[in-house]
Amino acid sequence: MLSSVRIKQLKSLHQKKFRRQENHFLLEGNRLISQALSADAPLIEVWMTQKNMDSDFGRNNLQKFEEKKIPFSVAPDKIIRQMSDSLNDQGIIALTPIPIYEKYDNPPSKAIYLDGISDPGNMGTILRTAAWFGIKSIFRTPECVDPFNSKVVRSAMGAHFYFSHFDAIPEEKILGDYTKAGMEILGADMNGSPIQSLNLEVDKRWILILGNEAHGIGELAQTFITSTISIPGIDGMESLNVSVAGGILLYTLTS
Amino acid sequence: MLSSVRIKQLKSLHQKKFRRQENHFLLEGNRLISQALSADAPLIEVWMTQKNMDSDFGRNNLQKFEEKKIPFSVAPDKIIRQMSDSLNDQGIIALTPIPIYEKYDNPPSKAIYLDGISDPGNMGTILRTAAWFGIKSIFRTPECVDPFNSKVVRSAMGAHFYFSHFDAIPEEKILGDYTKAGMEILGADMNGSPIQSLNLEVDKRWILILGNEAHGIGELAQTFITSTISIPGIDGMESLNVSVAGGILLYTLTS
Numbered sequence: 001m002l003s004s005v006r007i008k009q010l011k012s013l014h015q016k017k018f019r020r021q022e023n024h025f026l027l028e029g030n031r032l033i034s035q036a037l038s039a040d041a042p043l044i045e046v047w048m049t050q051k052n053m054d055s056d057f058g059r060n061n062l063q064k065f066e067e068k069k070i071p072f073s074v075a076p077d078k079i080i081r082q083m084s085d086s087l088n089d090q091g092i093i094a095l096t097p098i099p100i101y102e103k104y105d106n107p108p109s110k111a112i113y114l115d116g117i118s119d120p121g122n123m124g125t126i127l128r129t130a131a132w133f134g135i136k137s138i139f140r141t142p143e144c145v146d147p148f149n150s151k152v153v154r155s156a157m158g159a160h161f162y163f164s165h166f167d168a169i170p171e172e173k174i175l176g177d178y179t180k181a182g183m184e185i186l187g188a189d190m191n192g193s194p195i196q197s198l199n200l201e202v203d204k205r206w207i208l209i210l211g212n213e214a215h216g217i218g219e220l221a222q223t224f225i226t227s228t229i230s231i232p233g234i235d236g237m238e239s240l241n242v243s244v245a246g247g248i249l250l251y252t253l254t255s
Numbered sequence: 256m257l258s259s260v261r262i263k264q265l266k267s268l269h270q271k272k273f274r275r276q277e278n279h280f281l282l283e284g285n286r287l288i289s290q291a292l293s294a295d296a297p298l299i300e301v302w303m304t305q306k307n308m309d310s311d312f313g314r315n316n317l318q319k320f321e322e323k324k325i326p327f328s329v330a331p332d333k334i335i336r337q338m339s340d341s342l343n344d345q346g347i348i349a350l351t352p353i354p355i356y357e358k359y360d361n362p363p364s365k366a367i368y369l370d371g372i373s374d375p376g377n378m379g380t381i382l383r384t385a386a387w388f389g390i391k392s393i394f395r396t397p398e399c400v401d402p403f404n405s406k407v408v409r410s411a412m413g414a415h416f417y418f419s420h421f422d423a424i425p426e427e428k429i430l431g432d433y434t435k436a437g438m439e440i441l442g443a444d445m446n447g448s449p450i451q452s453l454n455l456e457v458d459k460r461w462i463l464i465l466g467n468e469a470h471g472i473g474e475l476a477q478t479f480i481t482s483t484i485s486i487p488g489i490d491g492m493e494s495l496n497v498s499v500a501g502g503i504l505l506y507t508l509t510s
Contacts, residue, residue, distance in 0.1 A: 031469065035493055121376055125496045132488035132495050155496070162491065196510065214286065231506065233387035236417065238290055240387050240502070241380045241410070247499035248506045251486065255451065 002047065002075055007083060010095065014085050016146045019098070025148045027094040028084055030057040035158030037064050041096050046072040049080050049091035057092075070094075085150040098148060101166045104139070107177045108165060109205040110254070111137035115171070115221045116212035117144045117242065124155025125243035126210065131159035133254045139207075141218070142168045175224035178207050185209065185226045187217050188249055190239050192228030195252050208253065210246045257302065257330055262338060265350065269340050271401045274353070280403045282349040283339055285312040290413030292319050296351050301327040304335050304346035312347075340405040353403060356421045359394070362432045363420060364460040365509070366392035370426070370476045371467035372399045372497065379410025380498035381465065386414035388505045394462075396473070397423045430479035433462050440464065440481045442472050443504055445494050447483030450507050463508065465501045 002010075012018035013026050024044070027033050034057070036043060046065060052058050053074055065072045083093050112130055117123045123145050130138055145152060153160065160166070178185050184206035186198075200206065209225065211217030217225070231240060231248050239245075257265075267273040268281050279299070282288050289312070291298060301320060307313050308329055320327045338348050367385055372378045378400050385393055400407060408415065415421070433440050439461035441453075455461065464480065466472035472480070486495060486503050494500075 031493070038491060038493075125499060128492070128496055129499050132486075132492045134489040157493065157496075159492065162489075231387075232510075234389040234417075236293060237383070237387045237414065238286070238293075238412065241383055241412075241498070243496070244380060244384050244499055244502035247495070247502050251503045251506075255487075 002079055007079060010083050014150055016149070019146075019148050023098050024095055025098055025153060026083070026085075026150060027096055028086055028092070028150065028154060029090045030092060032154060032157055033092055033094050034061065036094065036096065036161060037061065037068070039158050039161035041099075041158070041161045043068075043070045044095045044097065046070060046092065046094045047075040047080060047083070048072065048093075049077045050074050051077070052091035086154065099161060099166070102164045104165055104167055104169060104174075107174070107181050107183060107205070107207065108137040110135050111139060111165070111207040112246070113174060113207050113209045113221070114138065114140040114144050115209055115217050116141055116215070117210065119213055120145050120149050120151035121155050122213060122241070122243045123147060124152040126246050127152070127156040127159040129243065129247045129250060131162040133250045135250065135254070136163050137165035138163055139165065139167055139169050139174050141171065144168070171218070171220045171224065175207070175221060179224055181205070183207065185224050186249075187211075187222065187225035187228045188230070188245055189216060189228045190230050192230035194232045195229045195249060198227060198229055200253070206253065208246070208249060210242055213242055257334055262334060265338050269405055271404070274401070274403050278353050279350055280353055280408060281338070281340075281405060282351055283341055283347070283405065283409060284345045285347060287409060287412055288347055288349050289316065291349065291351065291416060292316065292323070294413050294416035296354075296413070296416045298323075298325045299350045299352065301325060301347065301349045302330040302335060302338070303327065303348075304332045305329050306332070307346035341409065354416060354418075354421070357419045359420055359422055359424060359429075362429070362436050362438060362460070362462065363392040365390050366394060366420070366462040367501070368429060368462050368464045368476070369393065369395040369399050370464055370472050371396055371470070372465065374468055375400050375404050375406035376410050377468060377496070377498045378402060379407040381501050382407070382411040382414040384498065384502045384505060386417040388509045390505065390509070391418050392420035393418055394420065394422055394424050394429050396426065399423070426473070426475045426479065430462070430476060434479055436460070438462065440479050441504075442466075442477065442480035442483045443485070443500055444471060444483045445485050447485035449487045450484045450504060453482060453484055455508070461508065463501070463504060465497055468497055
């Protein structure tokens with residue numbers, strides 16, 4: 001039985017301040033929790049509605065919760081809805097620690113740098129795509145939306161549990177290190193050269209910068225770029241969505 | 256000056272029923288309205304806050320509104336906010352007719368079929384990407400989210416004004432026609448063959464099916480597929496977001 005103090009505490013995890021204080025965040029929804037289980041995320045506890053427990057998902061997962069010794073319990077619909085940040089909550093919420101990532105010291109060989117990504121859905125989708133293509137090092141400017149924001153977490157579909165590096169590091173530091181190491185610093189920009197014409201040496205190490213939805217890559221980060229790349233399209237449309245552009249560039253860079 | 260009856264009528268356009276009845280929809284935000292102007296969308300009227308009018312965007316666009324003889328006026332912030340469907344409204348709203356698209360009779364050579372896309376952001380992002388890659392024929396199952404929903408319109412960034420065909424047509428009809436015409440019916444599915452191994456004949460005509468976010472392509476549409484294609488990724492992650500997958504496939508199919 002969830003006490004009202006406990007519910008309040010769990011709800012507070014929708015705010016960045018309390019997530020950082022408690023070092024925990026919430027996972028909501030069947031697919032996300034199922035992905036977290038596949039990724040061996042150390043879930044602390046799971047609450048679900050009776051309806052969710054009786055569903056196909058519920059039946060499939062109860063066994064996994066038992067195997068992995070993850071405490072789970074049924075809570076009233078109203079309580080789950082209170083704890084949920086989503087309008088379409090699916091009646092299941094899990095509590096999990098913020099993963100411990102590797103400390104950054106040297107520039108990893110394939111990485112992404114998020115420069116002021118502000119939309120939680122875009123941030124989450126980029127993380128999901130990065131994990132899909134096996135990119136394990138994600139850095140960001142401190143101006144980005146918090147990556148443990150519940151909308152980001154929902155869109156990322158468990159990507160948070162696949163990364164080695166996942167850190168906010170200022171431009172000068174991280175891009176400075178890539179420059180010193182002689183690595184490629186790729187900037188996605190609609191005025192860049194077509195990605196098809198990019199000829200990276202085999203085993204060339206790179207970091208791909210994706211910029212803010214409205215303003216693109218910031219002035220400071222731009223000074224570090226070694227190649228500006230774009231995805232050619234028809235005249236008229238102004239740009240691609242940043243998570244789609246990122247997806248196409250990562251596909252091209254990794255295949 | 257906007258009367259309360261007029262405000263109510265404009266607000267009603269956030270509901271599908273009234274959009275279809277009036278044959279109008281609303282555009283919100285600077286970038287979207289700027290894109291609509293580039294695409295020569297026949298805006299009927301524009302309302303903005305004083306702050307928006309005094310902004311860089313405002314100054315740039317007032318001239319265009321005048322040139323194109325589009326009536327525009329300043330409205331109180333409160334009224335704009337009332338008419339807006341977005342929490343982050345940018346203080347500008349335009350009224351525009353639902354475009355008149357070509358009537359579908361024969362299967363066009365490059366097309367997309369949206370099978371039960373339910374998330375407005377995904378729908379809008381797919382439309383934006385399709386327009387970017389010059390795909391002018393977009394069909395959908397009637398189960399899809401309404402493409403004139405304001406969240407779809409916001410994510411699509413003016414794509415609505417670039418299409419030739421844009422229609423809800425049942426699977427049997429449209430995919431039946433592609434089958435009869437001997438065209439390629441491509442289905443995006445995580446269990447398909449890697450897109451890299453797809454060898455379309457030059458000038459081969461195709462339609463790409465993108466399925467529902469949770470359930471993929473429906474059973475009926477599946478029976479028509481000639482090639483199932485996928486984007487290889489690492490083990491562990493379950494799938495890519497449908498708008499990212501669609502973006503990568505369209506990039507590959509058109510470049």
